[in-house]
Amino acid sequence: MLDFEQAWPRHSGAKEEAIIRQLGMKPARYYQLLRRAAASMExxxxxxxxxxRVLRRAHTLPTGSRRNSESTLANMTQHSA
Incomplete structure (x- = not known):
């Protein structure tokens, strides 16, 4: 899994096709197993x-989600003051 990820570091349609063709699984399952492999001692x-890199990317929110979380937190802080 990690060797495949190293060869295909960026997410793209071509990568998803390679996951299906070369690994014989759906991309969603690949990313689940990849995170598990990255977190393991092995x-x-x-x-x-x-x-x-895999673990850091898995714990990072997309920019839009992060922005929404920050504005929600700011609104909650303003209303509680």
Whole structure:
């Protein structure tokens, strides 16, 4: 999993096709298993850089979601003051 991710670091339609064709699974399942492999001790030992990148990306909110969360927090703070 980590070797495949290292070869295909960016998310694209071509990557999704390769996941289906080469790995024989749906992309959603691939990303579930990839996160699990990246979090495992074996995955960390096998390819620490790719594992760290996968985990960091998995814990990052999309920009739009982050912006919405920040504005919601600001509104809640203003109303409670």
């Amino acid at each position: 995955g960390q030992a096998h390819d620490a850089l790719t594992a760290h």
